[in-house]
Amino acid sequence: MTRTSAPVDAPGADVWEGLVTTALLGTDRRTPPGTAPGPEAPLALLDAAAVETVRRRAGLRPAPAAERLQAAPEDARPELPPAAARRLAMLLADRPGPSGGGRRGAAPDLTELLPQWLAVANARGFAPPPQVLPALLDAARGRTDLRPAALEFAGPRALWLARLNPDWRFALRAAPGGGAALPHLQDEGGVRQLWQEGLFAERVALLSALRSRTPAAARDLLATTWGTERAEDRLMFLDSLREGLGPDDEPFLEQALADRSRNVRATAAELLSALPGSALAARMAARAEACVAIDHMRSAPPRGTGARDDIPGGTPRTAPTIAVEAPHECDPGMERDGVVAKAPAGRGERSWWLGQLVEAAPLGTWSRRLGGRPPWEIVALPVADGWQGELHAAWCRAAVRQRDAAWSRALLGDPSAPEAGGPGAVSLSERAKLLGTLGAAERAEWVAGFIAAHGLSEAFQLLGVCAVPWAAPLGRAVVDALNIARDAGSYPWSFSGVMGLAERCLDPSEASRLDALLAVPDEPENASPGAGGYWAESFQRLVTTLRLRAAMAEELGAA
Known part of the structure; x- marks a missing residue:
């Protein structure tokens, strides 16, 4: 007996889901599209599922006839060694199993090894076998942490595939300029044309690429259109100046301090405070110095000693105390330099302003201000009137922002100390950030x-x-x-x-x-x-x- 396959409708976004629903309900209650109830319905359902399976695996959704696709770009990188290619296929095929109440068993979790495998493969400069690209893109689609390394390894063919399958469009969004080719950075006309006419993602990619190659040229390009950009775009463009930040950027950033957007002003101030020699850093240092000083009249025993050392003449020696007088107001000059006037809920205004001033002041300020002491001695000084936590937390943020290893060591303290650390390490998060400077x-x-x-x-x-x-x-x-x-x-x-x-x-x-x-x-x-x-x-x-x-x-x- 010859059986004719039932016609199958053109696929839509919900075709597969519809077939799954039909299979769950049974063909007695629901039949595939274009099929009458009866003994042929189950066979028609299997035919439709087989056709849709091929369509889904093809990486290209069926569409009306159009111009023939161009071939995928070549990948000039060397091929993976055969053993490594087999290993990659194994890692991509593995799926995490259900948790058993915390018990994982003795078998390795291959999905957790894939990022490390990709890092090594990228360092060695290998290209993936073409047949694994769909599985690699599927893996990156499900894990955002995997995407940068996976897309770097997948190379130009990943973008070619991503244009054919909406499920992989994330690869285009993650690629510089949304996957568009950038002009050669030496092509001044092409660079200027893309900057003036390109899409936002293309302009961000262009600015980032130019900044990594020639910081001054990127800044000068941004200056040509700065006054006409939207506030949210100015913020993104300004953030790109973190790459290669240097003293030459100060005039531009000083102008950005007068920007009409508060977020732009705050970012400009943050960047300037990362330049210890900037005029803003000097202004913040002067303000912070007015709030923090050594009080020789109100002294305390050296911390951690439990006793006083005797000095000649029998007079007990005591350690100087740091006295803090937080700002009483946030004036327009402070706001222009990036100090946020309104304190978050639960924070006092004066302590909020003090923390911002100390965080933005160059750390070299404090040795000069506090008697020429090195960081570890400054951190060991007692602080009067309960200001120690606020002051040391601000020093922590400054050490991280300015990448100052000496201050980070002082604030971290000895790892074996009670509660693990120096007085500024108020949390594990702060300690982790301080460690990042070492x-x-x-x-x-x-x-x-x-x-x-x-x-x-x-x-x-x-x-x-x-x-x-x-x-x-x-x-x-x-x-x-x-x-x-x-x-x-x-x-x-x-x-x-x-x-x-x-x-x-x-x-x-x-x-x-x-x-x-x-x-x-x-x-x-x-x-x-x-x-x-x-x-x-x-x-x-x-x-x-x-x-x-x-x-x-x-x-x-x-x-």
Whole structure:
């Protein structure tokens, strides 16, 4: 018996969903479009599903006949080694399974290894096999954190595909200028024409590209149309000046301080305060100095000593105290220089103004103002009348903005100190930002000391700012702390975040050191039931993941 396939309607956005609904309801209750109820309906549904499956996999939605597509652009980068190509296909095919109440099992999470694989492949300059591009774009569509590395690896063919499938349009939005080709930066006529006539995304991309190559040329181009730009556009364009910011940008930024948009003025002030030699920085320093001084008449014992040192003659020696007199008003000059007059809910106006002044003042101001003391001595001075938290928090923000490592060290303090830190490190977030101003080795050493003294309960955010792979001292500190947590008899799920970081960040060469942790330990008397087995399972996953990372690097020729 010969069966004729039922006609299938042209696909729409909801064709697949309609077929799925028909399958769930059954063809007795609902038939595919163009099909009459009866014994042929189930076969017609399968035919329609097969056709729609091919359409969905093709990467191009059917449309009326049009001009033939141009071929995809060439990718001149070298091809992936065969083993690395197979590994990529495996990583893209993996899907995260459902959570089992916090238990992850011993198998590596391949989806978490994909970002690291992409980083190595991009560093080596490889091009992807064409057949994996749809899966790569699908993966990037579902994970915004994956997009920059995935699109860099996918190369020009990703943009070619993205123009054919609306599901992948995010690739065009993420590409400079929405995927449009920028003129050669030496082509002054083409650059000026695109700047005057291009779409907003194209102009942002052009300005960013020019700024990274020739900062002065980008600033001069922006100045040609600055007065006619919309406020929201001026803000975006001004933000591009962060790249290559230098003293030559000061005149332009000073003019932007008079902008009619408050957000533009605030951004200009922030950029100028990052230039310690700018006129704005000097004005803010003068204002801040008027608020902060040494009070020799009201002194206190040196902090942390518990006693006074004797000086000749038997007179007890006391440490000077920092006295603070916050501003009583926010005058027009302060507002012009970026001080926001209205305090947020729950904040006092005077403390709000003080914090902004201190944050914007060059940190070199304080050694001169406070008796020539270095940062660590200044931070150790007591502060009168409860102003310590506000003053030190502002110094933290200034150290981060000005990338001042000496002040960051002083504010961080010794990692083994109670509550882990200097008086300015008011939160883990502040500490993480301060650590970001230090070199990778020093950062890792500080976090290792923190973990050794305080364990892992507060270390997750600090570990996130450390360079990958972790330096050996940091890796050892993390493993030792996990081992201590295991011996305490608790379940490993409380440390799943740190364990996940270790899988991605621990140096693969550490795998051999972990073999001793794979056995199920004897459980202490007060241990949680079965905790030892769960810990052994977690360490097995860690070791397997590290060895898999080592294999991935070798396949990419980066071992």
